[in-house]
Every structure is written in C-alpha cells, then in structure tokens.
Amino acid sequence: MSTTPVKVAVTGAAGQIGYSLLFRIASGALLGPDTPVELRLLEITPALKALEGVVMELDDCAFPTLAKVEIGDDATTVFDGVNLALLVGARPRGPGMERGDLLEANGGIFAPQGKALNEVAADDIRVTVTGNPANTNALIAMSNAPDIPTERFSALTRLDHNRAISQLAAKLSVPVSEIKKMTIWGNHSATQYPDLFHAEVSGKNAAEAVGDQDWLAGTFIPTVAKRGAAIIEARGASSAASAASATIDHVRTWVQGTPDGDWVSMAVRSDGSYGVQEGIISSFPVTVSNGQWEIVQGLDINDFSRAKIDASVAELVEERDAVKALGLI
Ligand SMILES: NC(=O)C1=CN([C@@H]2O[C@H](COP(=O)(O)OP(=O)(O)OC[C@H]3O[C@@H](n4cnc5c(N)ncnc54)[C@H](O)[C@@H]3O)[C@@H](O)[C@H]2O)C=CC1
Numbered sequence: 121m122s123t124t125p126v127k128v129a130v131t132g133a134a135g136q137i138g139y140s141l142l143f144r145i146a147s148g149a150l151l152g153p154d155t156p157v158e159l160r161l162l163e164i165t166p167a168l169k170a171l172e173g174v175v176m177e178l179d180d181c182a183f184p185t186l187a188k189v190e191i192g193d194d195a196t197t198v199f200d201g202v203n204l205a206l207l208v209g210a211r212p213r214g215p216g217m218e219r220g221d222l223l224e225a226n227g228g229i230f231a232p233q234g235k236a237l238n239e240v241a242a243d244d245i246r247v248t249v250t251g252n253p254a255n256t257n258a259l260i261a262m263s264n265a266p267d268i269p270t271e272r273f274s275a276l277t278r279l280d281h282n283r284a285i286s287q288l289a290a291k292l293s294v295p296v297s298e299i300k301k302m303t304i305w306g307n308h309s310a311t312q313y314p315d316l317f318h319a320e321v322s323g324k325n326a327a328e329a330v331g332d333q334d335w336l337a338g339t340f341i342p343t344v345a346k347r348g349a350a351i352i353e354a355r356g357a358s359s360a361a362s363a364a365s366a367t368i369d370h371v372r373t374w375v376q377g378t379p380d381g382d383w384v385s386m387a388v389r390s391d392g393s394y395g396v397q398e399g400i401i402s403s404f405p406v407t408v409s410n411g412q413w414e415i416v417q418g419l420d421i422n423d424f425s426r427a428k429i430d431a432s433v434a435e436l437v438e439e440r441d442a443v444k445a446l447g448l449i
C-alpha cells in the first residue's frame with residue numbers, strides 16, 4: 121500500500137447519499153485496495169452531531185484503507201489540501217418539484233465552496249458536483265475558483281448513464297456488460313437526452329437492435345429522464361444509494377480512465393463541441409486517460425438527436441442566466 125493518503129472531501133456527509141458514499145470510499149471502492157484515503161467531511165453546524173455518529177460507524181468498520189477522518193463546518197478548513205472534492209451537500213427536491221426549482225436554495229452553497237477550493241485545495245484537485253441542480257452548481261463552483269483549471273470541474277450524469285444502460289439491457293434481455301458507448305447529453309434534468317444512436321449492444325448499433333423508434337422516443341427516453349421523480353414517488357425520498365454508486369463510478373473513471381472501445385457520460389465545461397454553447401457544464405460522451413477527460417469527437421448527430429440536445433442546452437443556458445442574475449457567477 122502506498123503511504124500518502126489521498127484526501128477526499130465530501131460535503132453533505134451526514135445526508136442520505138453520504139451515508140452510502142462514505143463507506144464505499146473508505147472501503148477502497150473509489151481508489152482501490154492499495155490507496156489509503158483521508159476523508160474530509162463538511163456539514164452544516166446542526167448536522168455535525170449526526171456526522172459524528174457516522175464517523176463512529178466508519179471507525180467500527182476498521183477499513184484498512186481509511187487512514188483518517190476529519191469533520192467540520194468550515195469549508196476552508198475541511199478543503200485544505202484536498203485532492204478530490206465530492207460536492208453532494210444540497211437540499212434534495214420533493215414530489216412535484218423539478219431540480220431547477222432548487223437553483224436559488226442550493227446555488228448559494230456552491231459559490232463559497234468554489235472560493236474555498238480555489239484558496240486551499242491541492243494543485244491536482246478534481247471536483248465532482250452531485251448536489252442538484254448539478255450542472256449549474258458545478259458552473260457556479262467553477263466560476264468562483266478562477267485559479268483551478270476549468271477541466272477539473274464536472275457534474276454527475278453517470279446515474280442517468282447507468283439508468284439508460286439498465287433500461288436498454290432489460291429491453292433487449294442482455295447483461296448490462298454487453299452495452300457500450302452510452303451517452304447522456306445536456307442537463308441532469310427531465311430535458312436530458314439519453315442517446316441510443318451511438319450506443320452499442322454486443323458490438324451492434326443499439327437503435328437498430330431495438331428497431332422501435334416509438335419505444336425509444338416514447339418509453340426509453342422519458343423513463344430514464346424521469347427516473348429520479350419515479351424514485352421520489354416510490355420511496356418518498358430521492359435516490360441515494362444509486363446516486364452514491366454513480367458518484368463512485370464517475371470519480372473512479374476520472375482517476376483510472378475508460379477502457380478501450382467504450383466511453384462514459386460526464387457533464388463538463390463545453391468547448392463548443394456539437395454546437396453546445398461554450399462555457400456551460402453539459403453532459404457529453406467522454407473518454408478519460410491519465411486523469412484527463414476528452415469529449416468524443418466526430419459523432420454524426422441526426423435531426424432527432426439535434427433537437428433533443430438543443431432543448432437541453434437551452435435549459436442550461438437559462439439556468440446560467442438565472443444564476444448570473446442572482447450574482448452567483
Ligand atoms: N446528480 C445526481 O445524479 C443526483 C443528485 N442528487 C442530489 O444530491 C443532493 C443530496 O441529496 P441527499 O443526500 O439525498 O440529501 P440529504 O438532505 O439527505 O443530505 C444533504 C446534506 O447536505 C447538507 N448540507 C446542506 N447545506 C450544506 C452546506 N452548505 N455544506 C455542507 N453540507 C450541507 C445537509 O445538512 C444534509 O445533511 C441533493 O441536492 C439531491 O437532489 C440526488 C440524487 C442523484
């Protein structure tokens with residue numbers, strides 16, 4: 121085992137997602153069995169007592185990869201020297217709400233956290249935003265951290281990506297491992313576009329393998345895009361274990377890379393690829409190697425996909441304009 125622990129910050133650590141996420145990070149599921157981790161856990165002051173209880177449970181697991189845990193309510197102290205920051209802490213939506221309804225309540229959290237990361241994080245900091253509305257919260261954090269390269273900020277659309285793989289695998293009665301090159305485009309919201317025209321099932325084009333545009337447009341896309349709301353309806357609370365699992369998948373891919381012949385979905389700063397307005401944080405197909413993501417280039421976008429991508433990007437532009445008006449970026 122290497123000796124220097126990787127410092128991993130998690131915000132909202134006493135919340136639902138935190139309760140699933142922390143134990144997976146501490147057990148080595150994020151960085152592997154040979155990399156010790158130091159957890160830096162940020163919460164609001166009233167939640168610190170609950171967080172102490174979670175830390176007692178972490179201690180009781182006796183994870184060999186968990187080197188140290190520090191908790192606190194001050195971002196500048198907790199983020200000091202961190203290599204990875206998982207920004208989860210934010211209010212979840214309830215029944216009947218869209219994630220964009222959280223913009224005002226949650227947006228205010230990410231400007232100070234971006235500033236704190238800018239001031240004290242390690243030089244190799246990588247930031248993943250899970251708290252909703254995730255894309256625009258990542259934009260806020262990035263805009264408030266001018267000294268951190270913009271490619272070190274990302275937002276989570278891996279949960280949508282995993283949901284899309286699962287729905288397609290069930291439709292075609294194949295194992296999820298047969299599905300490659302899934303893409304989520306745009307916003308982590310009901311306008312997101314899960315794209316089957318470039319996905320592959322056992323090496324064959326997924327849209328052709330499905331051969332049913334009505335299912336693709338009328339069942340697959342809305343099922344994936346509205347899965348979060350369906351879980352809130354069923355569970356009475358928003359998805360937590362699957363969100364934690366996707367957060368692990370996202371960061372592990374960012375650190376370890378994508379396998380040959382596959383890609384993942386990550387929401388990252390647009391460079392204008394595929395006509396997505398430059399500067400917003402939008403989900404793209406990306407490959408990762410040596411800790412650097414690259415947007416997959418050269419995919420043909422048909423008229424159906426063009427309209428779906430444009431609609432989700434228009435929503436992201438609206439969200440950006442709203443947080444600009446609030447003075448958050
Ligand atoms: N991007 C995605 O795919 C998904 C995102 N989410 C989002 O993740 C967020 C967290 O969800 P849950 O854990 O279920 O919510 P939760 O309410 O159980 O936990 C959130 C925690 O964040 C803490 N918190 C609030 N403000 C904070 C601040 N300024 N600094 C540090 N901590 C703070 C709260 O005290 C609470 O403990 C929500 O915004 C939810 O909508 C949830 C599922 C999937």
Ligand SMILES: O=C([O-])CC(=O)C(=O)O
Pocket residue numbers: 212213219252279347348349351358359363
């Ligand atoms: O739907 C929600 O509010 C929680 C979330 O982001 C998801 O499950 O995708």
